[in-house]
């Protein structure tokens with residue numbers, strides 16, 4: 001069995017070795033070695049049934065692994081009572097945790113703060129602190145039923161971090177939220193990261209992960225098929241492309257595109273004069289192309305060099321669905 005290297009693991013918030021979970025005959029997590037460095041926001045992407053929830057449940061000691069080991073900040077995580085201090089350092093927001101609708105915001109947080117053994121005056125101080133963070137201070141006397149979905153989700157997050165964990169697990173935290181609520185949630189995550197927390201988030205909303213994460217892991221059928229920095233993923237897999245709009249001389253334009261060494265292929269988009277070019281040159285090469293087109297007498301009104309987003313990269317990888 002692979003022995004963890006203590007010196008290496010000290011840098012790692014999460015390290016798993018051969019982590020496996022089998023339900024009856026189905027292997028939900030397959031011999032998975034995950035590494036997440038301290039201070040990272042790590043995004044876990046994968047289609048339904050890929051194993052994200054099962055992995056998070058094992059990393060938070062909710063689910064027993066069938067095989068393998070989990071180390072958090074170098075300490076072995078076990079489901080027994082052997083390391084309560086380690087579990088105190090974790091926060092976990094499951095994707096389906098119910099709120100107690102009959103409580104108001106303050107009483108709800110007070111209830112969880114008591115569960116974690118926070119005593120006054122620190123308890124009161126901490127609740128105020130966290131209400132400021134989630135921007136619900138003015139709603140502290142409101143019943144939970146009267147909150148919007150976005151507010152409820154921020155309150156759930158507050159409950160998850162009331163005991164000041166250093167490692168946070170969020171399972172699909174923004175699913176079902178509207179764009180503004182998602183943005184507000186993202187802002188809080190950024191603040192928590194700046195405060196030094198390590199955060200693992202699973203999501204289908206890939207654009208949210210792209211905005212937040214420093215690294216991503218892609219799961220498929222219980223395997224971690226990719227785990228790398230976002231920057232590396234973009235460099236390896238995101239192809240640059242150019243969109244342009246021309247008003248005239250479309251035949252000359254097409255000939256120029258066919259001759260251009262940096263345009264690997266191009267397509268005319270449905271709207272007249274719009275084109276999308278697969279581009280394999282540098283930004284300087286794109287400026288040269290633009291100059292050439294203008295000098296050929298083509299009236300260009302739009303010319304934008306972009307990179308494929310995380311969503312396209314993910315689709316391009318041709319992931320397999322488990323369910």
Ligand SMILES: Nc1ncnc2c1ncn2[C@@H]1O[C@H](COP(=O)(O)OP(=O)(O)OP(=O)(O)O)[C@@H](O)[C@H]1O
Pocket residue numbers: 023024026027028046047048049050051052053054055322323
């Ligand atoms: N308690 C269980 N008993 C039996 N099978 C399970 C159990 N929990 C999960 N599974 C199976 O394990 C696989 C992984 O499920 P999991 O919920 O971890 O995936 P996921 O990536 O979180 O999916 P989703 O995005 O839909 O939440 C699925 O095929 C699921 O049916």
